[in-house]
Amino acid sequence: MxxxxxxxxxxxxxxxxxxxxxxxxxxxxxxxxxxxxxxxxxxxxxxxxxxxxxxxxxxxxxxxxxxxxxxxxxxxxxxxxxxxxxxxxxxxxxxxxxxxxxxxxxxxxxxxxxxxxxxxxxxxxxxxxxxxxxxxxxxxxxQMPDIPGVEYVINSNQALDLPELPQSMVIYGGGYIAVEFAGIFNALGVAVKLVYRGPQLLRGFDDEVAKFAQQSFSESGIEVITNTSLKAIEKTSKGYQCVTDDGNVIDSDCVFFATGRxxxxxxxxxxxxxxxxxxxxxxxxxxxxxxxxxxxxxxxxxxxxxxxxxxxxxxxxxxxxxxxKDSERLMEYDNIASTVFSMPEIGRCGLTEAEASEQYKNVKCYTSTFRAMKYAMSEVTEKTFMKVIVCEDSDKVLGIHIVGTDAGEIIQGFAVAIKQGLTRRQLQKTIGIHPTSAEELVTL
The missing domain is CATH 3.50.50.60 (FAD/NAD(P)-binding domain)
Structure with a gap:
């Protein structure tokens, strides 16, 4: 041998x-x-x-x-x-x-x-x-697109080690990396412009979730610019100019591409x-x-x-x-929960409404928008959005989506139930913990 x-x-x-x-x-x-x-x-x-x-x-x-x-x-x-x-x-x-x-x-x-x-x-x-x-x-x-001036651009690796915080930043991209870093730098005092070539951020996410999140990002102070592509980056004496596909120019101290991996x-x-x-x-x-x-x-x-x-x-x-070890167990890729650590946070598990409608005939969605108790008395106006997607024929929960504080912590627990075939009836039979944001999911 x-x-x-x-x-x-x-x-x-x-x-x-x-x-x-x-x-x-x-x-x-x-x-x-x-x-x-x-x-x-x-x-x-x-x-x-x-x-x-x-x-x-x-x-x-x-x-x-x-x-x-x-x-x-x-x-x-x-x-x-x-x-x-x-x-x-x-x-x-x-x-x-x-x-x-x-x-x-x-x-x-x-x-x-x-x-x-x-x-x-x-x-x-x-x-x-x-x-x-x-x-x-x-x-x-x-992944860095091949455009003139790309040598002036940082990616997610360099963003973690900037020698100093810039006053302004253009982030190009609309996925989870782009929105996460946009939230980080915006909260730390950087004037952030988030530029995306598509009509709406977070492609592939539930449509209502993406719209709610994008509105939340805008309300937090991030300038969201959609339907716009960057064609070139030019260095100036004061910083950088991002040239868009329609000929406009966006000035910034730093340009960050989050254009995929x-x-x-x-x-x-x-x-x-x-x-x-x-x-x-x-x-x-x-x-x-x-x-x-x-x-x-x-x-x-x-x-x-x-x-x-x-x-x-x-x-x-x-x-x-x-x-x-002579095991026969294979990886299961259905109902994998994930979180986007944006501001506000996004947690999801299961199908989006569009995916559910493609696979099932009778789909119904239950949603709730509210202001978390943590911020009720404060100047923070951020709201939470929750969505439960159900197959009406079987009563099976096909997906749960959350935008708001602690979304990742909440979705991890519910992901266990979804993986085991959770039904809406089982959700409703569960007594919520009051007062919490998570209890909203068992009362929808």
């Missing part, structure tokens, strides 16, 4: 790759993990974690504003360098935890870029290693070993996370439409269980 250096080689030290490597190591397998950057990937280093810390920082602006109604006089001053310093220390702490996890599992870390030499051989640094099974978990990268496959030499990819660059996999090369697999953003950290983690764990 062919002898390999490792039972498993994992390329990519993000959340999915680390989970796969350490679980396999825990099963007593000989495992190599190849990662040239810090462990933790996009989520820990330049995504979910540092971004959420900035969301918390930005949230104090609203809290201080609301505090007056409760008798507090707050004299506040925000210091950007302090936030960056503490954010970096927390990211470093988490990075060390990841190192401890793989060390404790007996995983060998190769801190270099990896690429395929052949279907079982990986070039990593100045050496080659072989593996019986190989998992590609290299994640994604910010692409799979991180450059340099892997996938064409050399015959691994198939989709038209958008994603590695093509089946429901076992297997590529067309039977011992090579892919998990996470490099292969997945659902670009969510918990999805990558679950895919990696289940895959290793199938490889080394």
């Amino acid at each position: 062919t002898q390999y250096d490792y039972d498993l080689i994992v390329i990519g030290g993000g959340s999915g790759g680390v989970r796969a490597a350490r679980i396999a190591g825990g099963y007593g397998k000989k495992v190599a993990l190849c990662e040239a950057d810090k462990l933790g990937g996009t989520c820990v280093i330049r995504g979910c974690v540092p971004k959420k810390l900035m969301v918390y920082a930005a949230g104090y602006q609203k809290m201080f504003k609301a505090a007056k109604a409760f008798g507090w006089e707050v004299d506040s001053h925000f210091d950007w360098p302090t936030l960056l310093k503490n954010k970096d220390e927390e990211v470093h702490r988490l990075n060390q935890i990841y190192h401890n996890l793989i060390n404790n599992a007996g995983v060998t870390l190769h801190p270099h870029f990896a690429s395929f030499v052949d279907q079982h051989t990986i070039q990593v640094g100045d050496k080659t290693i072989t593996g019986k099974h190989i998992i590609i978990a290299t994640g994604g990268l910010p 692409v799979p991180n496959i450059q340099g892997l030499n996938l064409d050399k070993i015959g691994v198939d990819t989709e038209d958008d660059g994603r590695i093509r996999v089946n429901d076992h996370q297997a590529t067309n090369v039977d011992h090579i697999f892919a998990v996470g953003d490099v292969s997945n439409i659902d670009q969510l950290t918990p999805v990558a983690i679950k895919e990696g764990h289940l895959l290793v269980d199938r490889l080394f």
